[in-house]
Amino acid sequence: MLFEILSSLVAGGIAATTYFKQHGTGDDKTKIERIAANAGLVSKDGKQIRIYRRMKGDGFTEYVFQIPLGLSFADFEKKKHVFEDGLNIKRSTLDISLADLKSITLRSNPIPQIKSLLQNKRKQNKEIEMSFDGMLKIRVYERTMPELLPFDEAMLSKCQGWEIPIGVSRSGFVTHDFDTIPHMIVAGATRKGKSAFLKLLVASLIARRSDDVRFTILDLKGGLAFVKFKDARQVVTVAKNAWEALEALRAVRDEMNRRLEHFLGAGIEDVKSAGVKERHFIIVDEAAQIASAGETDKEIKRIKVECEHILSEIARVAGALGYRLIFCTQYATAxxxxxxxxxxxxxxxxFRLQTEVASQVVLGEGETDAAHLPLIPGRSVYMTDRKNIVQCAYVTNDDINRLIGPHINIRPRKEEKKIEKSNREGTASRSYSLIISET
Incomplete structure (x- = not known):
């Protein structure tokens, strides 16, 4: 009896090994080495990467290689998508655990059981991360990141100060602190997650810092993306075209200059030293609509040039004054x-961009990751002093209504008509008086 069990176990192991080699994961180390060679990542004297260490982690295997002299980490990082595609050359890998193998009984032929397990198991694509600390580290993950991360109000409780939730990376929950890094560029092709993130940003700050936050929003795609926020008491204005954008930016610049003069006169270094709690966020979406390059109408070009000048001034000097610029574009060019x-x-x-050039415009020279992100809404590259691939939290309209509902201030119809008339006539009757609180 024991002999039969052992014989079946050996036969089953041989069969499983054979089947996995034909249909399963293969040897990732060998694949990585072959991909590097085929991608031209070889020194001039013909030397290739050499394995130094292989380590099994929680949900991943890390391969550490020595890079040949004459090659750099940047050379390998630019080919990250080539390695990822090559490791998935069988189209999919199979998530097989020890518990799955234990489910195979030896009382009957194990080969049909193995085939059934492999056919019914959920298929997953391999994902990798690269890093360098003197050695090339390539982590091959057994499980993909989530393709959808629903927003949960518990995320807000994980934020402190002027942090907002972004999403999750391989290493855990990701937030961004606007008091540490005041200005942010957000880019991404249509329907890849940019607008959803902006809504998450505004809703989160209204919910967390309702008495201290204000927004000037330039929604240059017609105003529809931020229509839910236009009546929130924290929103100063939602500009829908270049003329309204210039009016709003002039108001911000005037307030900013008054605050700067006050700080200089009082010998105050920055908004924290002044004890000012308020932060004013200027959101620009879509930046291409106020780009002056290529504009043929002289008057419109003049307006766009002034908008660009004010926005550049905000980026240069306004961080210390409590202003935060969120500059967004679908069309990332110089x-x-x-x-x-x-x-x-x-x-x-x-978020996902259409070309490597566009990715480099946003992230920096040699940074092509955004062009090779999977076609998953919300998947993005988050870069500060380091770079992470992140799945951003997705906030629904119901979430937004719940978060900002207590802060909606519906204007009387007479006031709305007066504002509409003012906009049509191009007068200055619309008020942008901004209160500076120094207490």
Whole structure:
């Protein structure tokens, strides 16, 4: 009896090994080495990467390689998508645990059981992360990141100060602190998650810092994306075109200059030293609509040039004064992302972009990750002093209504008509008086 069991176990093991080699994961170390060679990641004298260590972690295997002299980590990082595609050359890998194998009984032929297990098991694509600390580290994950991360109000309780929830990375929950890094660039192609993130940002700050936050929103795609927020008492204005944008930005600049003069006169270094609790967020979505390059109408070009100038000034000097710029675009080019703004926005959240060039415009030279993100809404590259792949939290309309509902202030119809008339006539009757509280 014992002999029969052992014989079946050996036969089953051989069969499983054979089947896995034909249909399953294969040897990732060997694949990585072959991919590197085929991708031209070989030194001039023909030396290839050499395995130094392999380590099994929680849900991943980490391979540590020595890079040949003459090659850099950047050379490998640029080919990250090539490695990821190569490791998935069988189209999918199979998530097989020890418990799954234990479920195979030896009383009957194990081969049909193995085939059934492999056919019925949920298939997953492998994902990798690369890092460098003198050695090339490639982590191959057994499980993919979630494709949808529903917003949960418990996320807000994990935030402190001027933090907002972003989502989850491989290493855990991710937040962004706007008092540490005041300005952010957000980019991404249509329907990849940019607008959803902006709604999450506004709703989170209204819910968490309702008495201290204000918004000037330039929704240059017609105003529909932020229509739910226009009556929130924290929202100063939602500008829908270049003319309204200029009016709103001039008001911000005037207030900013008054605050700067006050700080200089009082010898105050920044908003924290002054004890000012309020933060004013200026959100620009879509930046291409106020890009002056290529504009042929002289008057409109003048308006757009002034908008660009004010936004660059906010990026340069307004962080210390309590102003936060969120600059967003679908079309990442040198024209739509001014150099002054890019240099002073130390946080980037970049969803899927169509080209490697666009990814480099947003993230920096050699940074092509945003062009190779999976086609999953909400998947993004979050970059500050380090880079993470993040699945952003998705906030629904019901979530937004619940978070901002107590702060909605519906204007009387007479006031709405007066504002509409003022906009049509181009007068200055719309008020943008901004109160500066120094207590």
């Amino acid at each position: 024209d739509t992302l001014p150099r002054q703004i890019k240099q002073n926005a130390d946080a980037k959240l970049c």
